[in-house]
Amino acid sequence: MSAALESRTALWLLGLFSIGVYIFQFAPIAVVMLLSFNASRSGAFPMEGVSLQWYDKLFANDSILEAFQTSILLALGCSLMATILGVMAAIALVRYQFKSKNAVSTLISMPLLIPEVVLGVALLMFLKLIGVYRSFGMLLLGHTVLALPFVVLVVQARLVGLRQNFEEAALSLGANRLQTFREVTLPLISPAILGGFLFAVAISFDNITATLFWKKPGIETVPTKIFAMLRTSISPEINALGTVMIILTILLPLIGGYVVRRFSRGR
Amino acid sequence: MLSPALISLALFLVAPIIFVIIYSFWLRTAEGLDVPAFQFGNWIAVATDYYYWLGLYSTFQMSLITTIACAVIGYPTAYFLARIRFGNKALLLFLLFLPFWVSYIIRTMAWISVLGKTGAVNTVLIWLGLIDEPLKMLYNDFSVVMGLVYFLVPYMIINVYVSLDGIDRNLEASARTLGCSPWQTFREVTLPLSLPGLGAGCMLCFVLAAGSYVTPRLLGGPDTLFFPDLIYEAMISQLDWPTGSVLSVILLLSLGLLVAVYNRFMSVSDIYRSFAR
Numbered sequence: 229m230s231a232a233l234e235s236r237t238a239l240w241l242l243g244l245f246s247i248g249v250y251i252f253q254f255a256p257i258a259v260v261m262l263l264s265f266n267a268s269r270s271g272a273f274p275m276e277g278v279s280l281q282w283y284d285k286l287f288a289n290d291s292i293l294e295a296f297q298t299s300i301l302l303a304l305g306c307s308l309m310a311t312i313l314g315v316m317a318a319i320a321l322v323r324y325q326f327k328s329k330n331a332v333s334t335l336i337s338m339p340l341l342i343p344e345v346v347l348g349v350a351l352l353m354f355l356k357l358i359g360v361y362r363s364f365g366m367l368l369l370g371h372t373v374l375a376l377p378f379v380v381l382v383v384q385a386r387l388v389g390l391r392q393n394f395e396e397a398a399l400s401l402g403a404n405r406l407q408t409f410r411e412v413t414l415p416l417i418s419p420a421i422l423g424g425f426l427f428a429v430a431i432s433f434d435n436i437t438a439t440l441f442w443k444k445p446g447i448e449t450v451p452t453k454i455f456a457m458l459r460t461s462i463s464p465e466i467n468a469l470g471t472v473m474i475i476l477t478i479l480l481p482l483i484g485g486y487v488v489r490r491f492s493r494g495r
Numbered sequence: 496m497l498s499p500a501l502i503s504l505a506l507f508l509v510a511p512i513i514f515v516i517i518y519s520f521w522l523r524t525a526e527g528l529d530v531p532a533f534q535f536g537n538w539i540a541v542a543t544d545y546y547y548w549l550g551l552y553s554t555f556q557m558s559l560i561t562t563i564a565c566a567v568i569g570y571p572t573a574y575f576l577a578r579i580r581f582g583n584k585a586l587l588l589f590l591l592f593l594p595f596w597v598s599y600i601i602r603t604m605a606w607i608s609v610l611g612k613t614g615a616v617n618t619v620l621i622w623l624g625l626i627d628e629p630l631k632m633l634y635n636d637f638s639v640v641m642g643l644v645y646f647l648v649p650y651m652i653i654n655v656y657v658s659l660d661g662i663d664r665n666l667e668a669s670a671r672t673l674g675c676s677p678w679q680t681f682r683e684v685t686l687p688l689s690l691p692g693l694g695a696g697c698m699l700c701f702v703l704a705a706g707s708y709v710t711p712r713l714l715g716g717p718d719t720l721f722f723p724d725l726i727y728e729a730m731i732s733q734l735d736w737p738t739g740s741v742l743s744v745i746l747l748l749s750l751g752l753l754v755a756v757y758n759r760f761m762s763v764s765d766i767y768r769s770f771a772r
Contacts, residue, residue, distance in 0.1 A: 343706025
């Protein structure tokens with residue numbers, strides 16, 4: 229009895245500790261959101277009344293809107309490429325048997341463990357060799373490499389969980405490989421493809437370190453724009469921009485999760 | 496099916512990294528041109544410069560502190576999440592990863608408003624009357640570690656959680672029936688079985704910490720020395736590519752060695768598995 233009591237107390241203490249960790253994770257974000265409504269010009273405490281003026285200034289700031297445009301274009305472009313490459317690779321890894329499978333898996337996950345700074349340096353140097361300089365194109369290629377492992381992982385996880393019976397049934401009923409893929413496999417993995425795509429969008433939209441190496445001076449994505457603005461001082465406008473980003477980045481996975489669940493339930 | 500992805504990776508990942516290694520032996524001429532060569536000048540220049548050794552040491556020291564802090568904070572949380580039977584566990588896990596989705600730069604920047612002179616912590620402490628003068632918490636190694644722990648702790652939690660969640664609960668029950676106290680059960684059964692997850696989490700935290708550029712840059716002070724920052728300075732600010740490539744190879748090799756040693760005892764694929772969750 230006393231042992232049971234002991235472990236219940238322990239669980240309570242752990243619970244309190246975990247609540248502390250949750251607060252630790254949420255509080256800094258809440259601080260940014262709170263300060264974005266501060267009327268004061270300093271961008272810091274104390275709060276001097278509530279105001280939306282920094283949002284007005286934000287939406288009138290052309291360079292920030294330009295950064296958003298660059299970021300969105302980049303994220304969509306590289307995610308499209310990463311999704312096409314990633315889906316094909318995932319299918320090959322799960323559905324076909326070949327000798328060097330482990331080596332291939334390791335290669336595909338490599339961008340996850342190599343420091344981004346090194347990836348940044350490497351691509352920058354190598355592309356200069358073939359005459360490509362820091363540019364949007366370099367960003368597009370680089371972000372594709374960075375996002376690829378995430379697409380493969382998501383689609384692979386879904387394919388592994390999918391029984392092969394459906395595909396075998398289609399094949400035995402006379403469908404050829406392409407038809408089987410189009411009519412059976414593709415619809416079944418489409419939620420995962422969408423999930424992988426959204427994951428890639430999030431990775432690209434959030435990336436800053438490698439982007440600093442690859443971007444042409446003068447072109448800014450949203451993160452590098454914020455980074456540049458922070459070098460001068462922390463203005464209330466940055467807090468407003470931060471709040472917009474927080475809402476966007478939280479909404480994207482929420483919508484993604486909802487769509488994916490909706491899709492999979494429909495089948 | 497596989498070849499488009501493999502060709503892209505070979506072209507834009509493997510070849511560039513090999514090229515960095517080759518470039519580190521190239522010769523920078525007096526006119527500032529880098530010409531293909533095989534000489535150790537760049538390597539010797541870096542190896543004999545005390546500043547770079549200090550940078551590497553300081554980076555690894557801060558990354559190690561970060562990793563330990565992540566383990567101490569992350570393990571109990573993961574344990575709690577894996578063991579509760581009440582409440583909506585999926586919701587709790589989801590909530591944990593909500594801040595994780597928020598842009599990295601925003602989460603890092605937030606610490607300026609939390610730790611700064613007129614930041615949240617100082618404001619609250621002064622208001623409570625605990626201190627009279629604001630504490631100096633920002634722009635030093637402390638704030639760098641704080642920022643690193645903040646963004647890395649979810650990686651630790653998910654890795655430990657996955658391995659704790661996979662433990663057969665009957666093993667713990669048997670240990671209890673055989674007379675173990677709850678603490679003994681944890682120490683002798685649960686903890687050893689969750690070591691792969693803890694190991695994977697530590698590995699990931701260390702590698703990501705030692706490779707970060709933005710956090711030390713934004714939250715560090717004038718004395719903060721961080722290796723990726725040295726690489727950026729050499730590559731982008733000074734356009735000294737031979738030195739930059741030597742430094743890149745050093746960072747890659749030292750972290751790669753760590754991963755290799757880890758992989759000898761545990762499998763790197765554990766890490767990827769947790770990503771897929």
